Amino acid sequence: AQKVTQAQTEISVVEKEDVTLDCVYETRDTTYYLFWYKQPPSGELVFLIRRNSFDEQNEISGRYSWNFQKSTSSFNFTITASQVVDSAVYFCALSETGANNLFFGTGTRLTVIP
């Protein structure tokens, strides 16, 4: 059975601090996809990144970076030099081969204090 755990319910940081959001997943599939979405107060889920299980290279996009480690079944997300606009709920999600749906974690609410 698939499972996505985001153990951090809420995190608060002061602006310009770095912050890492944790995501641990469980799946029996050898081929799967992992995603991160951002949900600002407006409610719309914004796609951030998609990574397949065969690509363990870390990725950096501006102030965002992702660390995928199959050995620990983790796909962590780091925001460098956080800004107030980063305040949102962040969701990690998993999709298994042949599945048409995303399976989401419970999310981490990030508050960046000015």
Add this chain to the structure above:
Amino acid sequence: DTGVSQNPRHKITKRGQNVTFRCDPISEHNRLYWYRQTLGQGPEFLTYFQNEAQLEKSRLLSDRFSAERPKGSFSTLEIQRTEQGDSAMYLCASSESSGGPTDTQYFGPGTRLTVL
């Protein structure tokens, strides 16, 4: 390119009434998904369409729920005889089938339903 749109954004109804929500996907996307999100939780999958065919339904989709996508473009989600437990955010997403196993889903702003 416009994103996924959903109407209405908010709906307040009394228990026992029927409600219908609409989703307009990104124009070239042939896959459409409905999710439900309750407070403090991540979205949960309800159903999925490929063009006009409804190919998958979650067990969360009770017989009071029905979804359609009549011409493979917009979709509607109807809830009959609403219950207070139906209060949630209903999210729609769409994706463009690339022929691969998983497409990236793009979400709309959601319809927040409150059942009194």
